[in-house]
Amino acid sequence: MKQVLSFIFYLGFQLTVIFAQPKPGDSLLFRKIFDEALMRGHSYARLGELCKKIGPRLSGSDQTEKGIDWAVGMLSAYNFDSIYKQPTMVPRWQRNGRSFMYVKSPLLQKLISGTDSQRAIANLEINKKAFPHSPYPEYECKSYIKWLEGQSFDKTQVPVSLTAMGGSVGGTFTGDLVVVRNRQELDSLGAKGYLKGKMVLLNRAFEEENIKTFFSYGSCVTQRVYGAIWAAPYDVKAVIIRSLSNSCDMNPHTGVTYYEDSITKIPIAAVSTAAADALSYFYSIEGPLSVNFELKCETLPDRLSANVIAETKGNEFSNRIIAMGGHFDSWDEGEGAHDDGAGIMHCFEALRILKKIGYQPRHTIRCVFWINEENGMRGALKYAELSELNNEIHVAALESDRGGFTPRGFAMDSVLLSRAKNYQDLLRPYGISELELGGGGVDIGPLKKQNKNTQLVALVPDSQRYFDVHHAETDVFENVNKRELELGAAAVAVAIYIIDQELD
Numbered sequence: 001m002k003q004v005l006s007f008i009f010y011l012g013f014q015l016t017v018i019f020a021q022p023k024p025g026d027s028l029l030f031r032k033i034f035d036e037a038l039m040r041g042h043s044y045a046r047l048g049e050l051c052k053k054i055g056p057r058l059s060g061s062d063q064t065e066k067g068i069d070w071a072v073g074m075l076s077a078y079n080f081d082s083i084y085k086q087p088t089m090v091p092r093w094q095r096n097g098r099s100f101m102y103v104k105s106p107l108l109q110k111l112i113s114g115t116d117s118q119r120a121i122a123n124l125e126i127n128k129k130a131f132p133h134s135p136y137p138e139y140e141c142k143s144y145i146k147w148l149e150g151q152s153f154d155k156t157q158v159p160v161s162l163t164a165m166g167g168s169v170g171g172t173f174t175g176d177l178v179v180v181r182n183r184q185e186l187d188s189l190g191a192k193g194y195l196k197g198k199m200v201l202l203n204r205a206f207e208e209e210n211i212k213t214f215f216s217y218g219s220c221v222t223q224r225v226y227g228a229i230w231a232a233p234y235d236v237k238a239v240i241i242r243s244l245s246n247s248c249d250m251n252p253h254t255g256v257t258y259y260e261d262s263i264t265k266i267p268i269a270a271v272s273t274a275a276a277d278a279l280s281y282f283y284s285i286e287g288p289l290s291v292n293f294e295l296k297c298e299t300l301p302d303r304l305s306a307n308v309i310a311e312t313k314g315n316e317f318s319n320r321i322i323a324m325g326g327h328f329d330s331w332d333e334g335e336g337a338h339d340d341g342a343g344i345m346h347c348f349e350a351l352r353i354l355k356k357i358g359y360q361p362r363h364t365i366r367c368v369f370w371i372n373e374e375n376g377m378r379g380a381l382k383y384a385e386l387s388e389l390n391n392e393i394h395v396a397a398l399e400s401d402r403g404g405f406t407p408r409g410f411a412m413d414s415v416l417l418s419r420a421k422n423y424q425d426l427l428r429p430y431g432i433s434e435l436e437l438g439g440g441g442v443d444i445g446p447l448k449k450q451n452k453n454t455q456l457v458a459l460v461p462d463s464q465r466y467f468d469v470h471h472a473e474t475d476v477f478e479n480v481n482k483r484e485l486e487l488g489a490a491a492v493a494v495a496i497y498i499i500d501q502e503l504d
């Protein structure tokens, strides 16, 4: 009997999959959604306000709290069914000003202090050898050299822009810098005792052969997250990392780092990719480089902050929720425009558009601005905790946290994916028909842990330029394209519609 029942259930499931089809009006509805986003969109203007009136939103900062008030006020103006905050404590780490690493290198000094002809020769040498991945360094990496030449400083020491990793300890540090390409080289030199009392530059570069740049990020990000833990047991004084970026430029990229209580906490900071290439070149000729720097960063006690939520109630299953969102917090470099101002604007705009075109959702649609994704996930954990406490059921959760670039499609969990594939022909004209297995994201992950049936979805935009600006001072509003942002918002609205129709 049990087998018969499970067969009937299986058959029922298969039939639902086979017969999940777009309805006759869906094509028109998608057109309406895109028209609203592209012709009367609000996402770009609201993102501009967030970036320019509020600015960067590091967890625990006064500015972030001001931003949360702004977000509540902004959402309130749209008369959604409810707007509320979900208070949670967040960690509070602050940078306390920018840093430079001062490098003593005879070759670099020659470059900036010689006669014009000496400089030209040294420049040529550097262009040829220091930037092997950049055939035209005069357009790309040379900006770094130009910048050096424009500095006024003590010419016995050359300043290199440095950004502390979020969570790093501060202090003043002096020593010899050794360059390694990866963890294996670190371990091999460390095991020989060669790194004792020295500093290390972890110079693992992005794998350029990957079409999706998130794969390159995934394999390099460990040097940022665990670099201090890897190096400390070899009595290394400090870790410098190569920024996690495809771009050869002079902007250092920040991001979170971890410590373990049982391992000495050593500072960790990043230099730009161009600086990492140059330092690696000088090291290959001159050996360990004498460097010194100061990091003024510190960790303060936790502070009360909040997620911000806007909702449209469902008319069929009001206690079953489809959540969509991104993170409100950002790093303090830049304005958090792509990461993740774009993501929260995608979702706010999707909620607005669905309301504007008069769509009555079956489920409750919830737009969440999660707090503290970058360095603690406290917002995501609080959201999941309260969801469980209130016996809520999340049918699905969508996260947009890959920048405001041209949307290509979605990554989804399997049940939703099999149904969404029936809509592929309708998605194709909008360039969003790439559907792949594997939804997820930092802020929606905890919901899946609670309920394995919750279908996770990620908006997948084009990833080629994301890591040029990710966690760097170039992540500003000016680097977000209006149409690309609006297309992303419309794509989210379409996905939410499909989820609302296809899942119960």
Ligand SMILES: [Zn+2]
Pocket: 327, 339, 340, 373, 401
């Ligand atoms: Zn992000």
